Amino acid sequence: MSGFEFVKKHNEGFVKEAGVVQKTRNSSTWRFILADKRAIFAISVLVILSVASLLAFLTPYDQNALSIQDKLLPPSGSHWFGTDDHGRDYFTRVLYGGRISIAVGVLSMIIAIVVGTLAGTISGYFGGVIDNLMMRFLDIFMSIPSFFLLMILNAYLKPGIGNIIVIIGLLSWMDVARIVRAETLTLKGREFVMYAQSSGAGFMRIILKHIIPNAIPSIVVAASLNVAGAILTESALSFLGLGVQQPNASWGSMLNNAQGYMGDATYLAIFPGLLILLTILSFNILGDVFRKAMAR
Structure with a gap:
């Protein structure tokens, strides 16, 4: 066996071993x-909230x-959450509102994760001038107050759920980029990445095949926290009248x-407020658990 073949076989062993270790780690984490x-x-x-929101059309x-x-009928057997100031069934409104709130949170999170992951991996992988400029x-x-910028953009653009999703997503990718950049800086010094580089693999192949898959645990933590922040941001916008417009409803x-109607019909605030609390608390708990699982 020539020296080159020995080195190649040795490096291939590093790649296979890294894959096995990563699979074992992922299994242990779950x-x-x-x-x-x-x-x-x-x-x-x-x-439960996601399934109930998706099946909202089943209500009578x-x-x-x-x-x-x-x-303004109080909660009863025929109207589980009562009715609002227009006589609409509040339970049905809450379910459809949950569909919009959760969709805004998840879709804007996807935008933030995609943009932040690409920016973070490119910045960390190339380093040098590119890294300094991007950082x-x-x-x-x-440094720009994102919520106020979001309010300004949403006020000037045509009101709509699509605009809200895009704006929130494009204003919440920075933390994801920092986390992914830190992971990339660590991973690019690993043997399997160095072997891929020496084998002539392009940077996009290395990023997509080796770096991003190994950074997924950190990305999942960032995603869980990001979706909670997006739901809270949408709720705040809608609460201020700059979010979802009538006749559609979101929890905000x-x-x-x-x-x-706080004095006459307190339940109008209790039900959506409680669901916002439970949803954001659940995503934050998942983010904390993922973080602890990765730190072991």
Whole structure:
């Protein structure tokens, strides 16, 4: 066996060993997560809310059907969450509102994860001037109060769920980029990445095949925290009247509408507020559990 063949075989062994170690680590991480009661609670809450929101069409009421004679009815057997100031079934409105709130959180998170992951891996992989320029751009971007910028952009653009998703996603990728950059700086010094470089693999192949798959645990933590922040941001926007517009509803817009009835119909604020709390708490718990699982 020639010296070159020996080195090649040795490096291929590093790549295979790294893959086995990563699979074992991922399996151990998931076992740790599923053994945590808090994680089970959070996953259960999110699954129940997501499924209930998707099946909102099964309720016997139309979310936008007005019934003035039934306005502000308290919770009962026929209206589980009561009715709002237009006589609409509040349980149905809450489910459809959850569909929008969760969709905004998840879709804007996907945008933030894609942009942040690409920016972080490119910055960390190339280093040098590219890294310095991207990090300074990121610092400038992070110094701008994103919520106020989001309010300004949303006020000037045509109101719509699509615009809200894109704006939130494009204003929340910076933390993801920092996390992924740190992971990339660590991974690019590993043997399997160095072997891929010496074998002539292109940088995109190395990033997509070796770096991003090994950075997935960190990306998952960032995603869980990001989706919670996105839901909270959408709720705040809708509460201020700059988010989801009537007749559609989100939990934030329902809280906004409930302000005028706090004395007569407190339940109008309790139900959407409680669901926002449970959803954000669940995502934050998952993020904390993922972080602890990775730190073992």
